[in-house]
Amino acid sequence: MRFVLLLLCAFCFVRSYANNGLMVQPSSNCYIVAPNSAPIAIPVSRANEFDASAIGDATVFGAELIWSDVDAGNGAGLGGDGCIAGLDISGSGSSGYLIVYPGKREGNAVVAVTVGAGADRIKWSWHIWVTAYNPTSNPRTCTNPNGVTYTFMDRNLGAVHSGGSNLRWGTPESLGLHYQWGRKDPFPVSASVTDNMEKTLYTAGGATTVDANKTDNGGGGISIATTVRNPLVFYYLYTGSYADWCSVTTDGDTRWGNTPYVKSLYDPCPAGWRVPDEGAWVGHTAGNFAYTDIPAGRYHEQTGWYPASGYRGNYDGKVSGLGLEGYYWSATVTGKYSYILFFDGDHAYPHGSFNRAYGFSVRCVAEK
Numbered sequence: 154m155r156f157v158l159l160l161l162c163a164f165c166f167v168r169s170y171a172n173n174g175l176m177v178q179p180s181s182n183c184y185i186v187a188p189n190s191a192p193i194a195i196p197v198s199r200a201n202e203f204d205a206s207a208i209g210d211a212t213v214f215g216a217e218l219i220w221s222d223v224d225a226g227n228g229a230g231l232g233g234d235g236c237i238a239g240l241d242i243s244g245s246g247s248s249g250y251l252i253v254y255p256g257k258r259e260g261n262a263v264v265a266v267t268v269g270a271g272a273d274r275i276k277w278s279w280h281i282w283v284t285a286y287n288p289t290s291n292p293r294t295c296t297n298p299n300g301v302t303y304t305f306m307d308r309n310l311g312a313v314h315s316g317g318s319n320l321r322w323g324t325p326e327s328l329g330l331h332y333q334w335g336r337k338d339p340f341p342v343s344a345s346v347t348d349n350m351e352k353t354l355y356t357a358g359g360a361t362t363v364d365a366n367k368t369d370n371g372g373g374g375i376s377i378a379t380t381v382r383n384p385l386v387f388y389y390l391y392t393g394s395y396a397d398w399c400s401v402t403t404d405g406d407t408r409w410g411n412t413p414y415v416k417s418l419y420d421p422c423p424a425g426w427r428v429p430d431e432g433a434w435v436g437h438t439a440g441n442f443a444y445t446d447i448p449a450g451r452y453h454e455q456t457g458w459y460p461a462s463g464y465r466g467n468y469d470g471k472v473s474g475l476g477l478e479g480y481y482w483s484a485t486v487t488g489k490y491s492y493i494l495f496f497d498g499d500h501a502y503p504h505g506s507f508n509r510a511y512g513f514s515v516r517c518v519a520e521k
Contacts (some may be wrong), residue, residue, distance in 0.1 A: 155461050158429065159222075167256070167315075168512040171520070177196065177391045178196065180196060180199050180202065181199075181423055181424040182279055182337040182420065182421055182422075183279065183280040183310070184253075184279060184280070184281055185282045185286070185287075186255045186282070186416065187255065187283070187284070188236070188255055188256065188258060188259055188279060188283055188285065189255060189256070189257050191256075192255070193239075194243065194251075195251045195254055195264075196250060196252055197266045197277070198247045198267055200247075200277035200471055201247050202418055203377075203418060204276070204378070206380075206518045207268075207276040207277070208246060208249075208276060209247070209248045210246045210247060210248075211487035212247070213245050213264070214242060214245065214249060214268050215267045216252070216265070216267070217240070217266075217274075217323070218230050218231055218237060218240060218263075218264055218277075218356055218357045219265050219278055219373060220262065220263050220265040220352055220451065221236055221260060221261070221262040221263075221355045221512055222262070223258050223259075223261075223303070223330070224353075224355055225237075225238075225256065225261035225355070228359055229356065229358060229359055229360075230354070230357060231355055233256050234256065234257060235258055236255065236256045236260035236261070236281075236283040236469075237253065237283070238255060238267075239253075239254040240253060240254070240264060241254070246498065251266050251279075253281055254473045256283065256357070257277045258283070259419075260311045261282055261283070261311050261339065261341070262281045263278050263281070263338070263339065264278065264279055265278035265279075267419075269276045269331075269452065272382065274297070274382075275381065275382050275383070276381075276383065277381065278337075278381075280311070280330075280337075281419065281479070282311055282423070286308065286313070286315075291307050292305065292307070292519065293305040293307050294455065295453075295456050297434075297435040297436045298436045298437060299432060299436055301432055302454075303429065303432075304518060304519035305456045305457065305518050305519075306426065306516060307457045308516075309328065309514045309515065309516055310329050310330055310332030310421060310422060310515040311328035311329040312326065312327050312330075312478055312489070314326045314327040314328035315458065318423060322466065323345055327346075327448075327460055328343065328355065328462045328475075329460075329514055330342060330514070331462075331472075331513060331514060332482060332512060332513065333398050333509065333510060333511065334397075334482055334511070335387070335409050335419055336380055336398070336419060336421075337418075337421045338380060338384040338421075339506065340387055340465060340512055342463065342475070343472050346448050346449075346460070346476060347354075347476045349463065349471065349473055349475050350370050350473070351363065351472065352447075363386075363387055364383075364386045364387065364469070365389060365469060365470025365471060366387065366388055366470070367388075367390065374388070374390055374398050375398065375399065377401060377408075377419070379497060381400075387451045387465055388470075388510070389465075389466065389468060389469060389510055390467060390510045391467050391468045391508075391510070395489050395508060396468075396487065398402065403511070406486045409428045409491075410428070410484045411484055411485055411486050412425065412485065414427070414484060414485075417484075420484075422515070425519060426517035426518065426519055426520060427484070427517060427518060427519075427520050428482060428484040428518075429484065429517070430483055430484050431484050431485035431492035433494075434456075434481075434483075434504075435503055436503070437503045438501055439496075439500060440448050441454070442484065442496065442501045444498055445458075448460065448461075449498070450479065451479065451496050451501060454518055459479050459494075459496070460479065460514075461474070461476050461477055461496070462475065462479060462514050463475035463478060464478070464480045464511050464513055465511065467510035468513075468517060477497060477498070478496070478497045479494070479495065479496045480507065480511070480513040480514060481493055481494040481515065481516055482493075482515055488506075488509060490506040490509070491506060492504060493505045493507050493513060493520060494516075495507075
């Protein structure tokens with residue numbers, strides 16, 4: 154009875170707080186919140202958009218910090234001196250909420266709604282992007298040679314700093330995050346802008362790192378459900394010239410929307426934004442997409458600065474190519490591959506293609 158009363162009190166707290174400015178968030182996989190801002194209420198019903206039975210009408214659920222890239226000053230990821238001050242729940246069942254309290258520092262974190270314990274406890278997870286950045290305040294608009302206009306964020310998904318100031322170009326915070334094609338789950342890039350260093354992450358109980366896990370399953374990858382339950386596992390797979398972490402064939406090409414570019418359930422961008430289609434960088438060439446040596450990257454007058462943030466390999470799950478190459482996913486597929494923007498010091502290809510098991514950067518564009 155006491156536990157029920159606590160849940161009811163938590164629900165009353167959220168309702169009263171909502172009247173003072175707390176906004177219940179739209180359904181999404183990523184939320185931008187400012188440091189030291191009011192807590193946000195995330196509808197746990199997102200889990201039921203994937204699995205209708207994930208959270209029942211009366212299911213008691215919990216909240217868990219999967220990782221934060223900021224030490225809260227206590228060797229762990231939760232605390233006011235980190236980017237996530239605390240987590241709470243409100244209500245029970247699919248109409249409930251996961252409450253996230255931002256800390257005072259900028260950074261990235263992944264939080265999850267859980268049911269029970271054990272390997273299957275995670276029902277869905279969300280990327281919390283704690284930053285003072287407002288993507289609507291400095292959008293980058295570009296019309297490609299085909300006459301299609303795109304509005305870009307001025308930085309990589311998960312980057313605390315953009316390339317707008319030379320003082321910030323060379324920081325790890327400008328790199329953003331890596332994503333496997335068609336997954337919602339972010340992975341940190343590196344603790345350095347010049348060395349391929351695995352970044353230390355923090356749970357509620359201490360330090361951790363990305364788990365790189367080879368999956369074969371007869372060369373067919375794994376299920377989307379497995380990745381939902383394991384958001385910190387980078388599933389790498391290499392079978393000849395083609396690699397896809399996912400075994401799904403029926404909706405394998407639409408995990409990020411593809412054509413006609415409808416935002417998908419697994420799109421990692423915040424509400425109002427999406428992974429770009431392959432036309433977004435048409436017209437970006439080595440001539441107008443200027444290379445910068447220190448720090449390494451390319452700058453386009455209309456779409457901004459892109460760091461050479463490397464990749465996570467489909468053959469070992471480790472960070473490689475940092476400071477040498479840039480790889481940026483599009484939502485569009487070509488055969489068994491997906492289109493990308495690629496560049497290095499000598500080349501810029503706005504229409505390359507790559508294996509979907511790699512981890513590349515994402516530069517979100519506004520939904521139309």
